[in-house]
Amino acid sequence: MIKKRLPIAIDSRVHLANLCKTKSDQFITVNIQRFRYLYLFLLIPCASHATELTGLVIDEGMNALPGVTLHVKGTNLGDITNGQGRYSIHLDSGNYTLAVSSLGYIDQEISIHVSETDKQQLDITLKESVDRLEAVTITASSIKATLESKGFAMKAVDMKDAELSSIQATDILDRTSGVRIRQSGGMGSRTRFNINGLSGNAIRVFIDGVLMQSYGPSFSLSSIPTNMIERIEVYKGVVPVELASDALGGAINIILKKNYAQNTLNTSYSFGSFNTHQFNTSGSLHRPKSGFTLKGSAFYNYSDNNYKVWGNQVYTTEPTTGEIAYVKATRFHDTYSSAGGKVDVGVTGRSWADELLFGMVLSEMSRDIQHGATMESVYGNRRATQNTQLASLSFKDKSFLSEKLSLEAFTSVSNLNRHIIDTSAYIFDWDGKRKARYDKDGNRTGWYEYISGAEAGNPTLQKSKENVFVGRAVSHFQPTDQHKFTTSFLHTGFVRDSEDPLRHVDIRDLEDTRYSSKTIVGLSYEYQAFQEKLKLSSFYKRFTQAVRVVEYKISGDDEVELNRVRRAVNADGFGFSAAYEILPKILLLSSAERSFRLPVAHELFGNLAESLEPNYDLNPEKSKNLNIGFTLGAFTFGKHEAKLQLNTFWRDTKDKIKRNVREDDTDETTEYINDDSYLSRGLDLDVFYAYNGKIHFNGNMSVFNSRFNTEFDENGLQYDWYRDRERNAPFFTTNSNLKYHFENVIQSGSKASIATNLAYVHWFYRDWESLGGAGKDIIPAQTVLDVSITYTFPDQRITLSLDGRNLLDDQVFDNYALQKPGRALYGKINLKIL
CATH class of the missing domain: 2.170.130.10 (TonB-dependent receptor, plug domain)
Known part of the structure; x- marks a missing residue:
């Protein structure tokens, strides 16, 4: 009975797959997947003594392909890949031809030999079809x-x-x-x-x-x-x-791009303003038979960062009279360089693992430090270096033990060495010169120096070693198409040891250690109904953190003081998300949570390279978040395509972790603090339009209305800035991007594009708006115009680009009036060698 019914089932199944080629990929994935279970149920009794041919079907970007039809020519045997791109066919030993086809990809016929084994692996990579580009x-x-x-x-x-x-x-x-x-x-x-x-x-x-x-x-x-x-x-x-x-x-x-299923080699080089150089190369090697995979990348960046700055913090002082002269100065002590490489080696695309890779990361950085927490304190000698070594192991399998269970695991151990050099006490002006000392006759008698002995405090040659351990695992279990369970686990450990040959001799060799660890466990449940029109999820998170500090200091009486800190934090968070497609291409979205954010190492322990002091008493930041929005489209009208997205949000944040704002702008250092509570409301609006695949427009607008929401301080006194908008924070921004694509420019088969982006940031107060009178310090409105031109040669291997940044040369600020670069030009060449 089974042998007579089997061809009918298989022929119907293959016929259904052919019909589906005229439908969407979603139709293929959902409807063919349902029929697949009936086919497997009928096939198993007949193939109990046959070899099971299994494998994974992917595209050239290592993406699993569902709904791919596989047919053994000359037989009624075949299969259709499931949602993870896997297939299974039971065959007797012998030689066969396997026909593979899928919408949008080039059909393949593969000669195979099936041996007398219980299971045989064959992974298949499909190439995109030019004829089916749409x-x-x-x-x-x-x-x-x-x-x-x-x-x-x-x-x-x-x-x-x-x-x-x-x-x-x-x-x-x-x-x-x-x-x-x-x-x-x-x-x-x-x-x-x-x-x-x-x-x-x-x-x-x-x-x-x-x-x-x-x-x-x-x-x-x-x-x-x-x-x-x-x-x-x-x-x-x-x-x-x-x-x-x-x-x-x-x-x-x-x-990141995977490209595990193909051999690649790409490189690019960019050069531009401020003597900026950027070089990178990446490549991959893959052996389909063994699954051996080698993937590597490397980069190098350098810039003098010698752009112009000006404003009320950029001035020089006349040496004899002490008069201040505001100037337009060039940053003279701000060079930066970084280099690094990442290598992953292992196997991919196996029946027992989609990915098992061992990785290594090496990187280093060197930079000059131009100023302190604000631009009032100008440095001419302070600098920092660091290097990192990291080893990692990653594992991924979309069908771990069962097709209903997936697992991702990652672990890494890293070592960071940081070195701060600050031994010169000379005081610099923004003209790049040391401040000279003169007598009453105008003769130079020496140089002004910081009484602390260095530019940012006491002289230091501090070397710190930071070890970080990370362990992460995420598992998905999907018993049916409607239900899905997810568990996640993250553990991080941080240890910093420091030494400084310039510290007091009595404490130089004593233990000075900072340690923190945190563990976060998450659970979620997802539910789909009404043919995936309704999607619901709920989740729970558990947060734990432990902090330990052992440090020695010299008191005012030149005595050694021991400071020990031990802290532990435990918190629970939860939330949900919901989406409902009320009409085709009209989607309602909502999500809410109560969550926590644990302070990170540099907030707790400080960082001399960034002029940060430690604050061991930081509490976790906590917030209640709500998002409600909708999506319209994308709608297609002939050659026109349009889409609109709106998201509204509400945030109630307490113990917000922020950099402290010192009253004295000349303070060399600052620290992170818990800044009471804030209530924030706002919206994001995105608009997309395209015409004939050549003209693309993206526009967006964002409104942030974040206000200080603590009325009284710990002494019962009312804050003067209660209900004020959050200081030093932009609250209205817009972006508009227009791009036009050309074909067959200069040469047949070539491609080109020109794109412009206009960004606007509305002015905002640097400090609380309720403080001060007329002439309050503000961060002015900023308008930035960027233009990009690219040209790709006919063989698609070489692309040239020219980018103009901030062409209007507008003064752009951030982080308490720290100025960013002005007008800049960059050229880039991209090479696809393989």
């Missing part, structure tokens, strides 16, 4: 649409076009609605992210789901070349448990 485009956009339709307030940023230009990933993020990049200067300066009014370390940054801090400070978002990035996922407010961390205000997840 279908491929639909499939690619569906990945982005799937991510943006889960209920979280998130934006998936495709990096396909950006990888050819000279701009950095931070520039792309700064153009994203709701996101503001805050930097204290040019290349190499510390980068802080602001998402919907929450900023700093409340925003966590990940690389493929792993905290970026695991890779060391030199391997940062500014140093990762854009041509190594596939997309960037931006979460605003509520963050899913898959990104196992204590992100409070949002998260940025950088998805």
Whole structure:
């Protein structure tokens, strides 16, 4: 009976797959997957003594392909890949021809030999079909649409076009609605992210789901070349448990290109203003038969950062009269260089693991330090260096023990060596010269010096060694199409040991250690109904942190003082997300949470390179977050395509961790503090329009209304700035990006594009708006115009680009009037060698 029914079942199944080629990929994935279980149920009794041919079908970017039809020619045997791209066919020993086909990909016929074994592995890579380019485009956009339709307030940023230009990933993020990049200067300066009014370390940054801090400070978002990035996922407010961390205000997840299934070699070089050089190369080697995979990348960055600065903090002092003269000065002590490499070696695409890779990261950085916490304190000798060594092991399997269970695991151990050099006491002016001392007759008698003996406090040659351990695991269990369970685990350990040959001889050799560890456990449940129109999820997170400090200081009586600190923190967070498609392409989104953010190492322990003092009493930052929004589209009308997204948010944040603002602008150092509570409301609006695939327009607007929400201090006195807008924080930004694509420019088969981006940041108060009278210190409105031109030669291997940044040469500020670069030009060449 079974042998008579089997051909009918298989023929119907293959016929159904052919019908599905005229439908969307979603139809293939959902409907064929349901029929697959009946087919396997019928096939198993007949193949109990046959060899099981299994494998994974992927595209050239290492993405699993569901709905792929596999047919053994001359038989009625075959299969269709499941949601993880896997297939299974039972065959007797012998020689066969396997036909493989899928919408948007080139059909393949593979000769195979089946031996007398219980199981045999055959992985298949399909190439995109040029003739089916439109279908491929639909499939690619569906990945982005799937991510943006889960209920979280998130934006998936495709990096396909950006990888050819000279701009950095931070520039792309700064153009994203709701996101503001805050930097204290040019290349190499510390980068802080602001998402919907929450900023700093409340925003966590990940690389493929792993905290970026695991890779060391030199391997940062500014140093990762854009041509190594596939997309960037931006979460605003509520963050899913898959990104196992204590992100409070949002998260940025950088998805790197995998290219495991092909051999590649790419390189690029960029040169531009301020003697800026950027070089990177990346490549991969893959052996399909054994699964052996080798992937590597390297980068080098350098800049003099000698751009012009001016304003009420940039002045020189006349040596004899002491009169102040405001000047337009060139930064003279701000060079930066960084270099690094990352290598991963192991196996990919095996039946027992999609990925098992051992990794190594080496990086180093050197930079001059131009000024202190503000631009009032000018430095001419202070500098810092650091280097990082990291070893990692990663494992991924989408069918771990069962097709319903997946597992990702990552662990790393890193060593960071940091060196601060500050031994000169000379005082510099913004003209780059030391301040000279003169007698009454005008004769120079010497130089002015800091009484502390160095530019930023006591003389130091401090060397610190930081060891960081990271362990992360994420597992998904999906018993049915409607239900999914996720568990996540993250543990990090941090130890810093310091020594300084210039410290007091009595404490130089004593133990001076700072230690912190934190563990975050997450659980979530997802439910889908009404043919995936309704998507619900709920989650729970457990936060724990332990801090221990042992340090020695010299008191005013020249006696050794021992300071010991022990702290422990435990907290619970929870939340939910919901999405409902009320009409085709009209989606409602909502998410809410109560969450915590634990202070990180440099906030607790300070960092001399950044003029930060320690604060061991920092409490966790906590917030209640709510997001409500909707998505319209994308709608297509002939050659026109349009899409609109709106997200509104509400944040109630307490014990916000922020840099302290000293009353004296000339203070060389500062520290992080808990800044009471803030209530924030606002919205993000995104508009997209395209015409004929050649003209693309993206526009967005963000409004942040974050206000101080603590009425009385600990003594019962009312704060003068109660209900004031948060100081030193932008509250209104817009971006508009227009791009036009050309084909067959100069040469047949070539491609070119020209793009412009206009960004506007409304003026905002540097301090509380209720303090002071007329002429309050403000950060002025900023308008930045960027233009990018790219040209790709017909063989698609060479691309040239020219980028103009801040062409209006507007004065751009951040972080309490720290000025960023003005007008700049950059050229870049991209080479695809393999």
